[in-house]
Amino acid sequence: MKIIIIGCGKVGLYLAEQLSEENHDIVMVDTSQERLNSISEDVDALRICGNGASIQVLLEADIKNADILIAVAESDELNLLSCLVAKQISACQTIARVRNPVYSKDINFIRKHLGISMIINPESAAAMEISRILRFPSAIKIDTFAKGRVELLHFRLQKRFGLAGLKVSQVAERCKAEFLICGVERHEQITIPDGNFVLEENDILSIMASPRNAAQFFREIGLKTNQVRSSIIIGGGKIAYYLAQILHSMKIDVRIIEERQERCDALNDLLPDDVTIIHGNGTDKQLLMEEGLKVTESVVSLTGVDEENIFISFYVKTNSDAKVVTKVNRIAYDDIIDSLDIGSVIYPKYITADYILQYVRATGNSIGSNVETLYHILDNRAEALEFIIRENSPVVGKPLSELYLKPELLVAGIYRHGKFIVPRGQDSIQLQDMVIIVTTQKGLRDIRDILR
């Protein structure tokens, strides 16, 4: 596909890297020549210096033949205008990033009446992601399939679960819940395990299950499964605002600690009265203790300084059992941060980009392959694909144990007549099923590709 990206900030650059890796034709537009020059040659893209809302610049970028335009420049208005102009001269799909909360209520109107295919608000998306984690505090990260009816949960294997040293097949026997272990990350290495794979302490497991079965599984191994009941949010920025709204609607007690007086006042006006706004410094240990650090069930550090967030999370981890979520915006050393014990880390730039990527992949997939949805999981090192079986093929009707599957590939779930089935050897794929495949081999285009 031909994709034009307007604005090469953090998100634009990350998108360009991912999409050029996936072999799309990328054109990058930015007003600063300097910034265009600083893009590494890793990105195989045409660079055009200019204002992305100008017709001349868009024509130079060959908008007429483009499939998707992604506007992620600094200014909301520029992004919207670029999409509007592009819509007038081309048949491409348009995606705009709009982050001003003032517009957030107009998003549906804008999308409908201005013909923009997708509008993303990074802060609201990040808040959604955090709320999902707080709803299910035992998991590090949750991906959803089949419109939320199947979940892929990632969590770290702790000693007290009593699962370390067992084979994957033994784990399945011990638990009554229906689930499938479809990925294990150990020392940066991703494995798609078979029945004989032996688990170890500190592995990060990915399990596929329906939400009910996932809850049952966690109960059986003795892990808290209920959503948190209280939360301290440190830092009162835009994400905090959206998050507080969501958490409040989930009946969670929220306290926001914010340093600036005016911002406290503003939040006080914007948010419901049940949300407590505290004027103070989030790095003040005394204040944190006073506000119930020991007893709260979750702490979310959302200050504007990454280092501060990381240290607050460290402090909370050592002093409390609360679920910790840390926001990291700027620091590029992802692998180091992931190795720190600071709970779930969220990267707003990746969340925004991943939403857009999902959209782009879905568009790309609808041309020329029958993949329904494609998720990059486990740090992009594995893929989970949804297929809908519409026609007969060699994989249909035979028990899975008789299919000669590729290595490092797993039929992770079958969704049939509104019911999720954890596939075993005697199960078979039927017409009209929705099948989820997890694999480290990239580039599957068709369900037949799972065979050797």
Place this chain on the structure above:
Amino acid sequence: MNYSIIRYIIGLILNMEAAFMALPMVTAFLYKESQWWCFAGTMVICVAIGILLTRKKPTNKVFYVREGFVTVALSWVVLSCAGAVPFVISGAIPDPVDALFETVSGFTTTGASILPAVEDLPKSILFWRSFTHWVGGMGVLVFLLTLLPLVGGGKGHHMNLMAAESPGPSVSRLVPKVQSTAQILYSIYFAITLLEIVFLLIGGMPPFEAITHALGTAGTGGFGVKNDSLAGYSPYLQNVVTIFMILFGVNFSVYFLLLRKRFSQAFRSEEIRVYFAVILLSIAVITLDIRHMYDSVGTSVRHAAFQVGSIITTTGYATTDFNLWPQLSRTILVLLMFMGACAGSTGGGIKVSRIIMMVKTFRREMRLLIHPRSVQKVAMDGKAVDTAVIRNTSAFLITYIMIFVVSVLILSFEGHDLVTNFTAVAATFNNIGPGLELVGPTQNYALFSGVSKLVLIFDMLAGRLEIFPMLVLFSPKAWKKF
């Protein structure tokens, strides 16, 4: 420095050269010549070394600017050495230095020869000489890029290869992907070459000569298959070659824009306008200057146009001995040697765009002297030129002059006259071929000693690769691991 990827690419280049040599081998079979085994033997050697080098895939695929420069320079050296082998073992050019000179002259599209009589050579050898022009014109690594993705993952790194090999101050992509850009360039190149062959055949040129001359024109090389270059052909054929020489000196991105029907953008290019203006002006002046030497004005125009086209595009074919022309015409031709063709074409020289940029920089400095606080930007085609490009252009010119001076100095040890030495360096450094006096169109480079030939070989490579890759290749710092 990432050695493994350089080793790997050099191996690929050798394999590719072996594939190229299949063409002259087929020619040898067609004309029932015994030289086919020279090419077959060289192919075996190339493939053997090539397979040895490419057997292990590089572990580290990261590719920066310096790897790009070193790889390109080294590839060209290796390519030339391997390409010289058939000349030596077939006995066509027994002396290794002479053979290397001839091959480098071929790949760099110079067309300077040490052979006094080419008509005596076997057809397969002549074909190989002309084919090196065609390959060298658009670039070997660019050719490799069209075939296979060299470096996995971040394919944008390929740009570093292309930038190091393509002529001109700054290389731009035509389409988002580097590989597609390379493919488009080669398709255009191939198509225009075919077109020329057709036009030459229509004019009654024998097929072998039509093909070799088209290959020589396309690469703006200049190796012919006749002792008197193109003087013996009909006016129609000479005019066809004139037009195609000038076409191959045009920036190829213009053709791309024309194909995409973006005419206004194509004709906006200042470089193209200046290029054609200089050609027309030179033809006019030279025609006036030489009209008394030929019987009709038509003949004068034809000869003037051919020689101007041949020299400004740095091809080096001749239809007449321009060494005998009046001083004014000779001087114009020497000046055109330095100017060269457009950036992004197959021609050599300093390039029209660099000259324009330097004139504009000079104008800006003048204005700054008069209005010291005025804000001035150098603009090309209505867009401000990046200061890095201007700095690079200035550095290029300074280095160009220094290498030129040193080369002339070394050549002068042999005691030939100044015009010979000066134009010999100018004609090789700018990849033209014939110079004036002792290296004029009817003469050749056999008179120089081995040392002088090595200097000229360096000049040819440096001229084709635009100096810096060759200098980086010989810089110890570039080779350090850290």
